Amino acid sequence: MSLETNLNLVKETMHQASIQSSQLKETTLIAVTKTVSGEVVEELIALGVKHLGENRPEKLIEKQDALVNYQDLTWHLIGTLQTRKIKDVINRIDYFHALDRLKTAQEIQKRATKEIKCFVQVNVSQEPTKQGIDLAEVEMFIRSLESYNAIKVIGLMTMAPNGASSKEISNYFKQLALKQKEIAALHLPYAPCEELSMGMSGDYELAIAQGATFVRVGSRLFDL
Template identity: 50%
Template sequence: MLVENLNNINQKIQLACQKAQRSVDDVTMIAVTKSVESGTAKELAELGIENMAENRVDKLLEKKMALKNFSSIKWHLIGNLQRRKVKLVINEIDYFHALDSLKLAEEIQKRAEKEISCFIEVNITGEETKHGFKPEEVIEFIHELAPLDKIKIVGLMTMAPFDASEHDLHEVFSKLKKLQLAINDLNLLHAPCTELSMGMSNDFPIAIEEGATFVRIGTAIFRGA
């Protein structure tokens, strides 16, 4: 079942890339393993999946330990991170997708032993239930990060409303793309901002059409689409 689901996802990624005249090599699928046990995550690793994500610190550490023999896996923390837990996880991950405050950035700076690739979380739609900066706040925040040499802003992340129409999805994702390009044009060493983490199981083809470079897929892998 995993093989069939992964094949279906890869076909959808290829089709979306063709539609947008993009290379499939520009899109990385991250397997979000929060709903499965370590044994299933191991099956994915054996199938060649090399990017895995969790939204909770304890679960990420648990799975990383269980899959320690798969040294090529890149680990992504995609959930909101409490400052008191930064020291537990920040040196165990390759990417952090939910940087949403200066205080959190300062705690990461304090605890990190290496440069951390971070995505700034952007709340494009202004939903009260979602974390993240308003789009108009992001560039000022990036300038505030300049003294923090352990933080590298590789891109932006957002989540579209789950029940959004196709038209609204295109709008949300295209707005994040425009913001990413504006930041990239600033040519800041600490914020190259070349990446876009957007799109999940229900909307990743549209996210790819609008420029996603990382898509976060869970349900479609484990339950099918």
């Protein structure tokens, strides 16, 4: 199948999933481009995709350098960011999807020359192998970020565990959506928390049905 065919299929399944959701906001598709070349990404951009995501700082910089002629792209760093690499990448991105440590926030505050839109990463399933804070700790962690004016907590992010059933995955996403609404209801100026980053190639429809406003899709687009 072609890239255009895959993109159209993803868009259609996103639309069908949104019908099941009470979410009024449109869900943004982030194309996770870690497995493909700059030339393939250029083809995707030509098809209208402007939100691009990378897991690793080095790959994000590499992609940006390859796509230097495109000025209207939105860049998402969706993977864990080591403290020592923050200075290299933080001013190159628009969104950071994996804030879960105060040490990371401190280094962002030190290095950022603009406001960074951040998602707090939550380990809803409490998997020991996954990054993220517990649901019970979300409010306390977000309140600890009040003095960091380089950080705006725009939402929460999670990843479903591998091997979980559709019912289990939906339940994890629902729990995050409830927590997001709790935080939004606090009306914290530095943490409006109106967004939900959840859902990848294998489960983005389930995520959208539970209110995801950003989904991170790679293989469903690029398995040609």
